[in-house]
Amino acid sequence: MQNVRPKKHLGQHFLTDLSIAERIAQAVQGHGDVGCVLEIGPGMGVLTDFLLKNPMELYLIDIDSESIAYLHQKYPQLGGKIIEGDYLKENLDAVLPERYAIAGNFPYNISSQIFFRVLEERQKVTEVVCMLQKEVAQRIASPKGNKDYGILSVLLQAYYSIEYLFSVPPGVFNPPPKVNSGVIRLTRNQTEKLDCNEKLFFQVVKGGFGNRRKTLRNSLKSFQLAEEFKSHPILNKRAEQLDVADFVFLTQQIEASRGNH
Template sequence: MSKKPVGHKARKRFGQNFLQDQGIIHRIIRAISPHPTDHLVEIGPGLGALTEEILNAAGDLDAIELDRDLVPILRTKFFNYAEHFRVHQADAMKFDYTSLCDDQRPLRIVGNLPYNISTQLIFHLLSYNKQIADMHFMLQKEVVERLAAKAGEKHYGRLSLMAQYYCQVENLFLVPPEAFNPVPKVDSAIVRLTPHKQLPFVARDVDQLQSVVKTAFNQRRKTLRNNLKELISAEALESLEINPGERPERLTLQEFIRISDFLCEQEKGITSVYE
């Protein structure tokens, strides 16, 4: 196992847990499978546990690091790769990823994401789905389960639906707490998100779809009739061949799109194609 260099203590406010298990690092690199023609982006490189392995295989790497004290450490550690390695001291939640697209290559995103912002960050990255080839993230195990969950499963919800609207989601493997320093109190997992080249199901208005999904899951123990009553009547749900007595976790992505499209049509005064 590699050791954390003296002089930088993991900061709780940044959600820092430094990966140190070489076996896990090599397994992650095999899953990513970087190539010399690839343009990778690493979010939260920390002390560079994955960075060196990526640089040895990939063509170009941009690293986005919030902690300003880590930026000079990374630049010094990887100065031999200066032609292909750039560090951006920035907030990944606010970063404009299109600024990195200086050629025809799509971005490949990787990162050990802080647990406290992982969901919000993934939603932010999904808005760049057309510029991204794939994403490999280390996340809290429960977040990966939510991303990959199917209709009817315990972890299925808003994150599952919107991630799967844009991407194919693969839950790859677990990472134990002892792979990190300091040791977190939760298990982690590696997930692969691959944006669809062509969306399998297309909503008329994605913002409307997100609103419907968010409203439906505000109180997930209640039925669609109760949760969506301000948006759509029980009779209208039935006309869409959706049972208003179902709980939201029972509905597929296609069915949520059906509700969303119906509301778009109603707003425009169009007769529903489902009637």
């Protein structure tokens, strides 16, 4: 079998270190009695080899037709569980069980988009173990009050417990990326639904961080806050000082003031 060429436009950096691949695979715990793992961007199957040792059913999705052909040759036993497609766009309802875990060495150029898709699928995705650019991994796992803390931190922490597991140097990839990588694990928490309008919550979080230097009183001006709420001390803070519960409270107040209009 001929090796797959890493393609720059797909952001491919193939992991070559087997011990790191094994650590990532072992971090998948199968939270919530889930029997299935979807690996995003398996490339040449370095991580796949170790995920196959897991008792959970394994599905692979890759956008690269050269990788797909290689994977079909390497893993004939997976057959129809090897999906050629884009996780960001593909409707996998008919293919995957109702609840599934995700694993993968995410392409750095689309890792944030993958997480926004995970948020859309949050009732189905019970766990994510992935490697991505270290800065992004740290941002997602970051607590409030930290300069790394941002939109994705709040939105993901609303529905997932997040652990930063370990860092990975550039030299273990072909080709080596220009940045360090980090591996994180997201485990779905008990929050079925937030105690506010979730769509508005997403908008408030994005609005709050839209200009992170400003206080919330200024960055949320467009939300038409009720007069009596405008003097609330929470509005003197900046978005990075608020945790999920604070943003839920803020959303409830905006919702209430809209109801009074």
